Amino acid sequence: MIQIRLQNTKSRRKEVFEPIDPANVRMYLCGPTVYDRAHIGNARPVVVFDVLFRLLRHVYGADHVTYVRNLTDVDDKINAKAAATGRPIREITDETIAWYHQDMAALGALSPTHEPRATDYIGEMILMIEELITSGHAYAAQGHVLFDVRSFPEYGRLSGRSVDDMIAGARVEVAPYKRDPMDFVLWKPSEAGVPGWDSPWGHGRPGWHIECSAMSHALLGAAFDIHAGGIDLQFPHHENEIAQSSCAHPGCGFARVWMHNEMLQVEGKKMSKSLGNFFTVRDLLDQGIPGEVIRMVYLGTHYGKPMDWTTDKAKAAEATLRKWRGLVAGVAPARAPAPAVVAALADDLNTAGAIAALHELAAQGDLAGLRASAALLGLLEDAMGGWAEVPEVDLSDLTARLADLRQAAMASKDFSAVDALKSALMGAGVEVRMSKAGVELLPGPEFDPARLEALK
């Protein structure tokens, strides 16, 4: 059995991964709030932990891994969008979910085993909140239910801070009904026009954090293996999840390993709408950057480090993928990925190291191995290769013409006509290869048939 080691945010250490049940390895990833297109920062954890999913399936068997990624379809941002556009909430969330599925599929992310929608688990959330009240970890006040952070001594452990530290320097929402400023909302009242459900505390809706606690419990149980997400979620979201789940199901342990990916920048700066460097995945796809290329760029940086999205990287990734796709075309994948690639991924998901190992395979000419290994990273798969296909064109006439011109030039020593045709061909994106053996023309990535017409 391959030993997987993962950096656990909870212990701040790289630990040997030992599943609770090797026959059912369980992971949970915090998914999107569905009010708008996913931006490229949202997509990083999806791609990174898709590789983890693939690795776990490889090691424990495809039928022995359960991957849950939720869809948050109840949220004030969604409400705001509905109010601003006058559209029904369900229409907005359904549309956004469809976009999300398209965009993540374009990045080669496998579908999770389960994709629960928060609104389908309101009952479970209410039940969990009732348990928390009963056990003294939560209290109702003025239509709200709040989690009592002082009732959970470990609160703050994941993010390495104490409640007192946080209050000292933080801007916290002061509300008269809170016992402690750090107490957070489990349930809040819904005014007219805002989605709400009947509950023991009146008509209302859940707070943000409780959904993940309720859904992970429903689908993965009180204890599971891996909980992942962006580092920005470490506090407060994951901290609050731990508090809720640990108190609702004492002694179960909740998630064993917490994994967090670092943030993404664009050309060295924080991505933000105000800087004008804000991109959705769809923006990049529409610019003609293939999903596989975006994926390759993501995997070129270890997930634990900040990643910089640059157009240079996209170009480099595209060139590499094009080269590899050319090499493996028509080659059947080996039965198993190369040990070096598996070893790199098993070492805390070292995707950059794995890509280096792919380069080695390519250099050694182990194309079957390259293909099988790349698949573990979700690369070089048939389904994603459409972008790299060169158009089928008959260039035999032009090949013959160039060959004849060259033949004549060899005798006359005047190559001007040959060079003229050559540069015209290159201008049309045709790769021109001339050797002693003869002339060869190949459509390149920039191939433009329209420009070729002019040569006829």
Next chain:
RNA sequence: GGCGGGUUGGCGGAGAGGUUACGCAGCGGAUUGCAAAUCCGUGAAGACCGGUUCGAUUCCGGUACCCGCCUCCA
């Protein structure tokens, strides 16, 4: 203010206490009418200051700078 991450050759980006990362670009060569593609070869690094060590870019401490979270945002 509190918590956390980062700083590696021209660029991107890993591992490892002592032995080539790797890729791109560059340079030299083969090949070519010239190129392209391909192949061979090659220079180049680890923010700064201390400590541990026979030896550190790798471990420890400090400094500087950058970034993130603590607040709706990933």
